[in-house]
Amino acid sequence: MKAALIEAPGRVVLATVPDPAPGPREVVVGVAATGLCGTDLHILQGGFAPALPVTPGHEFAGEIVAVGREVIGLAVDDRVAVDPSPRCHECRSGRGNLCERRQAIGVTAPAGAAEFAVAPAASCLRLPEHVDVADAVLIEPLSCAIRGYDVLSDSTLGAEVLIYGSGTMGLMMLELAKPTGAASVDVLDVNPSRLATAAELGCSRSAARADDLDKPDGWDFVIDATGNSQAPTATSSTTSAPPPSRPIRSSTTSTASARCTPAARPPWSTAPRPRSWPPHAPQRPNPHSRLTLLSGRCEAPTTPAPSTCSDNCASSRTS
Structure with a gap:
């Protein structure tokens, strides 16, 4: 299959790589659409990814083309959006800062800038009929x-x-x-x-x-x-x-x-x-x-507040 590979900081190539196969609890997604995130640009500039080369594109959606032998609840031809963060016990409990794996599809594993991508079945969200697969790419940044x-x-x-x-x-x-x-x-x-x-x-x-x-x-x-x-x-x-x-x-x-x-x-x-x-x-x-x-x-800063001031909230998207 064809895939975009970030080989080194500042260098991305279109390469031919082996077709992926699912593990027991994984699925292979035929990628229909992929978003370009600021994190992808940071990886291209030499940050975030612990090792190169890597296929970026953690914001992606498509149709399942293969399922692992232990997968339940998902089937071939299901349209899904993918959560790029594999779910551990801490993540499922809402404590992502204590993640046991510290991994992410598109950062430590190949992602959606390719014809096909592997994802844990637990990270796949089946799309309702009224949601277009191209629009589903925005589910991850919206979250x-x-x-x-x-x-x-x-x-x-x-x-x-x-x-x-x-x-x-x-x-x-x-x-x-x-x-x-x-x-x-x-x-x-x-x-x-x-x-x-x-x-x-x-x-x-x-x-x-x-x-x-x-x-x-x-x-x-x-x-x-x-x-x-x-x-x-x-x-x-x-x-x-x-x-x-x-x-x-x-x-x-x-x-x-x-x-x-x-x-x-x-x-x-x-x-x-x-x-x-x-x-x-x-x-x-x-x-x-x-x-x-x-x-x-x-x-939470430690400096006391004056009698008149206003709150600051700086929320940045890292995905």
């Missing part, structure tokens, strides 16, 4: 975004949220903010066309810099969906520029201070905030917020 809000629990009810990055993950976090009860969701990005997409999906305001949103009290939560640790710094100026006197309509040609117009704001963006919000929390170095959520782990 990462949902996990971020799971960690925040009910704290987003009535909260004001700022999202850095309007790519796939940022837009998913924007969409998920609505059912979790956020009062408003602002989006930052340096790409005007991405800001236009965020406006179409109903963000409250959009801009290239946090300072352009004229919010000196900050936000309750700040979500970093850029995949770039320098992005929050780059999109926040050290000096405060005066905000525009009126909203600027967002478009593909707009610049740093583009915003969604009031007409584009959905009803949930103007919901009243509970009197008890925001709660006191320790102060983070980020000037816009005070609680940090990174990769599903909540990091």
Whole structure:
């Protein structure tokens, strides 16, 4: 079969490799679609993968073409999406940080950037008829975004949220903010066309810099969906520029201070905030917020909070 192989940092080739065979509790998936994730790019740049070569593409879906002799509940021709993390006892108990295996399809084992891929049967999710197999590729990154809000629990009810990055993950976090009860969701990005997409999906305001949103009290939560640790710094100026006197309509040609117009704001963006919000929390170095959520782990700083501050949540997708 044909497969993409990352042979060395910065080098990827299309190679012919042996067709895979399933183990007793594994299946072989005929890959129909594969997503390209930031983790794949990190592996190409020389990070994450413990050894090369490796076939990347941990976001994939397709049809089962072979099953192991001990597999139950799945059959040939079943359409499935694949969880790239083999499930151990700790993972099934919700303690992924204590994983006994520390392995992942596409990082330590060949994945979906090939015609066929092997996966544990327990990692395969059978797709309902109404879900297109190409759309199912997004189940894995969507689960990462949902996990971020799971960690925040009910704290987003009535909260004001700022999202850095309007790519796939940022837009998913924007969409998920609505059912979790956020009062408003602002989006930052340096790409005007991405800001236009965020406006179409109903963000409250959009801009290239946090300072352009004229919010000196900050936000309750700040979500970093850029995949770039320098992005929050780059999109926040050290000096405060005066905000525009009126909203600027967002478009593909707009610049740093583009915003969604009031007409584009959905009803949930103007919901009243509970009197008890925001709660006191320790102060983070980020000037816009005070609680940090990174990769599903909540990091509690030790510095006391001032009387007026706002929460910071930076949720990055690593998949």
